[in-house]
Structure formats: structure tokens, C-alpha cells
Amino acid sequence: MNKQESRTGRVIIIGGGPAGSALGCYLSKMNIPNLILESNHHPRPHVGESMVMSTIRVFEDIGFLQTMEECGFVHKYGASWFEVKGRESSIRFADFPEEGISQPYTYHVERGEFDHKLLMHARSLGSEVYQGVRAKQVVFEGNQAVGVEVDLGGESVTLSADLIVDASGRNTLLGRQLKMRKNDPIFNQYAVHTWFEDVDRGQSETADYIHIYFLPVERGWAWLIPISDRVSSIGVVAERDQLRQFHGDADGFFNEYVKSNRALEQAMAGARQLHPFKTEGDYSYVMDRFVGDGWLLVGDASRFVDPIFSSGVNIALYGAKFAADAIQDAFDKHDFSSDVLSPFEERTRQGVAIWYEFIRLYYKLLPLFTHFIRSEKYRAGIHRLLQGEVYDRAEAPVLDAMRKYIATVESNESHLLRGQLASIPIDDLPLPE
Numbered sequence: 001m002n003k004q005e006s007r008t009g010r011v012i013i014i015g016g017g018p019a020g021s022a023l024g025c026y027l028s029k030m031n032i033p034n035l036i037l038e039s040n041h042h043p044r045p046h047v048g049e050s051m052v053m054s055t056i057r058v059f060e061d062i063g064f065l066q067t068m069e070e071c072g073f074v075h076k077y078g079a080s081w082f083e084v085k086g087r088e089s090s091i092r093f094a095d096f097p098e099e100g101i102s103q104p105y106t107y108h109v110e111r112g113e114f115d116h117k118l119l120m121h122a123r124s125l126g127s128e129v130y131q132g133v134r135a136k137q138v139v140f141e142g143n144q145a146v147g148v149e150v151d152l153g154g155e156s157v158t159l160s161a162d163l164i165v166d167a168s169g170r171n172t173l174l175g176r177q178l179k180m181r182k183n184d185p186i187f188n189q190y191a192v193h194t195w196f197e198d199v200d201r202g203q204s205e206t207a208d209y210i211h212i213y214f215l216p217v218e219r220g221w222a223w224l225i226p227i228s229d230r231v232s233s234i235g236v237v238a239e240r241d242q243l244r245q246f247h248g249d250a251d252g253f254f255n256e257y258v259k260s261n262r263a264l265e266q267a268m269a270g271a272r273q274l275h276p277f278k279t280e281g282d283y284s285y286v287m288d289r290f291v292g293d294g295w296l297l298v299g300d301a302s303r304f305v306d307p308i309f310s311s312g313v314n315i316a317l318y319g320a321k322f323a324a325d326a327i328q329d330a331f332d333k334h335d336f337s338s339d340v341l342s343p344f345e346e347r348t349r350q351g352v353a354i355w356y357e358f359i360r361l362y363y364k365l366l367p368l369f370t371h372f373i374r375s376e377k378y379r380a381g382i383h384r385l386l387q388g389e390v391y392d393r394a395e396a397p398v399l400d401a402m403r404k405y406i407a408t409v410e411s412n413e414s415h416l417l418r419g420q421l422a423s424i425p426i427d428d429l430p431l432p433e
Contacts, residue, residue, distance in 0.1 A: 009033055011327060012148050012161040013127075014135045014174075016042065016119045019299030019316035020167030024122035024129075025062035026324035032331055034127050035159070037150060039134040042119055043112035047193060047280060049233050050076060050210045050225045050310040051106040053093055054388030058317040060102065064121050071117060074108040074226045078209040079386060080202075081370055084216050086262035089373045090206050096383040108210070108226050138164050138174050138295060144336075145294035162294070163327060163336050167320075169300040175287045184284030186360065186424060187306050189219065190243050191280040192254045193235030195227060196271040202263075210310065213264040214367045215257050217242055218422050221308060221366075222257065222264055231274065234258075237308075240281065250277045290348060291326075291341040298323050303352050308362065311355050314388040315348075322347050347391070353430075354390040354399070361402040363424050368409075368417060372402065393432045400432070 011027060013020045016038030027034040059065040080090040094104035123129045139147040139158050147160040166174035175181040201207040201224065211224035217238055225233040236257045246253050254277060259265050290302045299316035326344035330336045362369050372378045381398030390396070406426065409415045 010035060010161050011163045011165060012037065012159060013165045013167050014138075014148060015167035015169055015171075015299075015301070016040075016122075016129065016131065017046075017115055017167060017169050017299065017316065018118060018313050019169070019301070019320050020165070021115070021118040021122045021127075022058060022062060022317050022320035023165060023167060023298060023323055024127035025064070025118075025125050026320060027327065028122065028126035029062065030324065030328050032327065035161070036119070036122060036127050036129045037133050037135050037148065037159075038119065038129070038131045041131045042116035044115065045278075046111035046115060047191075047233075047235070047278070048307065048310070048312050049111050049227060050108050050223075052310050052314045052386065052388040053098065053101055053106045055106060055314055055317055056101050056103060058321055061321065062121070062125070064118065067117055067121060068107055068109075071109075071113060073110070073114070074208055074228065075105040076108050076208060076210060076226075077105045078206065080206050080209045080211050081373060082211065082213045082261060082263040083367050083370065084214055084261050086266070087370075088202070088206070088263065089370045090209060091373060091379070091383055091386065093383075093387065096380055096387070098384070098387055098389060101387075108208070110227055135168070135173060137177055138166070143293050145292065163330065164295045165298055165323065165327075166295065166301040167298045167316075170304060172285075172287070172301050174295060174297060175301060178292075180288040182286055182288065184286065187219075187284035188240045189237055189281075189284070189306055190240040191235050191237045192250045192277050193223075193233065193280070194277045195231055195274045196234050196268070197230050197232075197274055199224065199232040199234065199271045200267045200269065201226065201232065202267065211267075212308070213261040216260050217257075219363050219366070219424065220257065222261065224264075224267065232271075234268070234271075250279055289338075290345040292338050294336045296323055296326070296341050296344060302348065305352060305356050306359050306363075308359055309355070309386060311359075311388070315352060315355065318351065318388075318391070319348055350393070351391040354385075354393055354396055357399055357429055358385050358390070358396075360424065360426055360429060361399060361406070364406055364422050364426050365402065366420075366422055368405075368420055371405070372398065377401075 010033035013036045016036050024036050078092040134151045136149045145164040147158045213222040220238040222236045286303045290297045298319040330340045
């Protein structure tokens with residue numbers, strides 16, 4: 001079915017995380033009726049507490065910025081990287097202002113509260129919100145998505161809609177249902193993380209930055225994210241094989257890698273653990289398609305990229321923004337076919353591809369990436385990417401510079417830095433047009 005007149009005049013959004021809630025906000029502001037189905041009850045625990053600067057535009061679009069301030073979330077003014085021996089390199093956002101961003105900081109958030117407030121904001125704008133309602137599957141008539149089967153009080157009920165949006169996050173409900181999910185062949189990361197009290201965040205001017213620590217293992221790193229004045233989120237990330245080779249539990253794995261970076265070990269010297277460790281796996285995947293007749297995928301339901309640059313919420317929010325534009329076009333044309341929705345997929349894939357290229361080059365360079373942070377020539381370009389300005393490859397020439405730098409080091413077998421390049425391949429990354 002390629003074209004169909006409106007049956008219900010509404011959109012069903014599966015998932016009340018950042019992607020689903022932001023999309024609900026946009027649609028409600030467009031006077032497009034929408035229903036958000038969230039399987040859990042907010043607030044719910046969730047990893048991913050740090051935002052990039054470009055999220056501010058979306059918060060302003062949907063009228064949510066004041067709520068962010070009222071919540072008292074920690075202001076994030078920059079980012080710091082710490083080499084294994086402790087040397088720090090940092091970037092301050094205010095040094096590189098971007099058009100359309102009205103403040104010199106973004107936020108570190110407690111995700112349970114952030115997700116809850118954003119979902120309630122969607123409700124306040126007009127979205128119907130149902131929590132504790134699990135979507136079992138998307139219902140099709142031929143190739144056309146026409147509804148969602150949900151579990152209500154132990155009974156299966158089908159809710160109909162003109163368009164179904166899967167914003168179910170890493171549950172990837174529709175991706176799994178249609179067997180579209182493909183795990184990334186390069187990344188198989190594993191994280192161990194929890195909250196600590198009284199972590200030493202270092203010098204005052206960078207204390208509220210996100211801190212990234214290089215670890216002496218390929219593709220290994222750790223994060224420090226301020227949650228409040230005294231509480232910090234700390235996580236250690238490494239390839240899953242590193243965990244398999246480590247003969248111990250998650251606690252031992254975490255503690256061993258904390259000791260491997262001098263600055264991180266010092267930061268954790270007086271810290272007190274507040275909660276048991278949590279683990280995250282299956283870090284990177286992509287769906288074959290992001291749209292179809294009567295459906296589309298937003299945020300982590302479509303693509304998840306290694307979170308080294310806090311890109312997850314940014315991709316979710318901008319995916320919601322782009323999806324809203326495509327959905328409005330579909331309602332204007334009374335046409336919910338994949339052809340009408342395809343501009344959303346093209347735009348989203350372009351942005352995620354730039355994030356992915358940046359991340360691959362970053363891992364290849366570790367710890368040589370700090371050369372680009374310190375460089376007066378490339379510092380602004382790196383900053384644009386870190387802010388989430390990633391939707392036009394032509395505006396990211398620093399990626400070409402990173403490629404050239406890697407090629408120069410690799411082409412000289414006696415180059416002093418050759419041994420510091422990681423073995424991660426980059427030859428399969430497409431060249432920009």
C-alpha cells in the first residue's frame with residue numbers, strides 16, 4: 001500500500017525516552033495528535049547522563065530549556081581528556097560559540113529525572129502518554145504498518161494509527177520484528193559503571209567538564225560525569241574480549257582499569273561507591289532501513305554508535321526533529337509511504353555517518369587525538385564535532401585532516417608515533433564526495 005487517506009489522524013510513538021518524548025513535543029506543537037507508549041514507569045534508571053551543546057537548540061524549539069534550569073542539572077562548560085600518565089587537554093565551549101545556541105554551557109543530567117521531565121513536558125503540550133504499557137509488536141496489513149499490539153491488563157489490544165514510530169531505544173522492537181538489526185563489525189564494547197560520592201574532579205575551572213580518561217588497552221577509556229556537587233558517574237569501557245580475558249568480576253575489572261590511568265586513580269582515591277555496578281554491552285548496531293510504509297525509526301531504535309562523545313541523546317533529539325518534519329509532510333500529503341518518509345532517513349543517516357567516522361578515527365588515533373585538541377589549526381573543527389554540529393560532511397574538514405595524519409604515520413614504518421595507532425581499520429570508511 002503506497003498511499004492511504006488518514007484513518008485515525010494520529011501517530012503512535014513506541015517509547016517515552018528522549019527520542020519519543022521530543023517527537024511528541026514537536027508533533028503536538030504541529031497539532032498532530034500523538035500517543036506515546038512507555039513500557040516502564042518514569043522515573044527510571046538510565047545511563048547516558050551528559051549532553052552536547054547542540055541539544056540546546058532542540059530544548060529551545062520545544063520550550064524545555066526553562067525546565068532544564070529549574071531541575072538544577074549541573075552546567076557542562078567543556079570537556080577534558082587525560083592521557084595515561086595524567087596529562088590533561090581540554091576544550092571550553094564558550095571559546096567556540098555556535099549559531100543558534102544562546103548559552104555557553106549544556107548539561108550533565110540525572111537521566112531518570114531528565115527522561116521523566118521530558119515525557120511530562122510532551123504530555124503538557126498535548127501528547128497522550130501511557131506508562132507501564134508494553135508494545136508487543138507493530139501490526140501490518142501487507143507492507144503497511146497500521147497499528148501496535150499492546151498488553152493491557154493481560155489482554156492483547158491493537159491500537160490503530162496512520163504512522164507508527166519506533167522510539168524504543170536499544171530494545172529495537174521493530175528492528176528485531178522485521179529482522180533488520182545488524183551488529184557493528186568493528187565495535188563490541190562493554191561498560192562497567194556506577195555512581196560515586198566525593199570524586200576529586202581536579203582544578204576548579206574544569207571540575208564540571210566531562211572527563212575522559214585514556215586507558216592502556218586498545219579502544220579503552222573511562223568517563224567521569226558530574227551528577228551533583230558530590231556525586232559523579234564513573235564508567236570504564238573496553239572491548240568485551242578484555243573482560244573475557246580478565247579473571248574476576250565487574251568490580252575487579254573496574255578497579256583494575258581505574259589504576260591504569262594516573263589521573264583517574266588520583267580522582268578516585270577518596271571516592272565512596274553509592275550503588276552496585278551496572279554493565280552495558282552490544283554497543284553498536286544499525287538497521288537496514290529507518291523508514292517503511294507507515295513506520296519510521298528514531299534514536300537508538302535505528303542506530304546506536306559508541307557513546308564516547310555523548311552522542312546518543314543528541315542523535316535522539318535531532319532524529320525527533322527531523323522525523324517531525326517528515327511526518328508533517330506525510331500528513332499534508334495524506335501519504336505515509338516510505339517514499340514520502342525517505343528524506344528523514346537520508347538526513348539522519350548522514351548525521352550518524354559523520355559521528356561514526358569521527359569515532360572510528362578517534363579510536364584509531366588514541367592517544368594521539370590530543371594533537372588535534374591542542375592544535376590551533378584543528379581545535380575549532382574538533383569543537384564543532386564535539387558540540388554535535390555533524391549533519392553536513394562538507395563542514396567537517398577536520399575529519400580529512402585526521403585521515404591524512406593517520407596515513408602519514410602509517411606510511412612510515414620508522415615513524416616514532418606508529419606504535420601508538422590502534423589496529424582498528426578505517427579503510428572501509430567511505431570517502432566524502
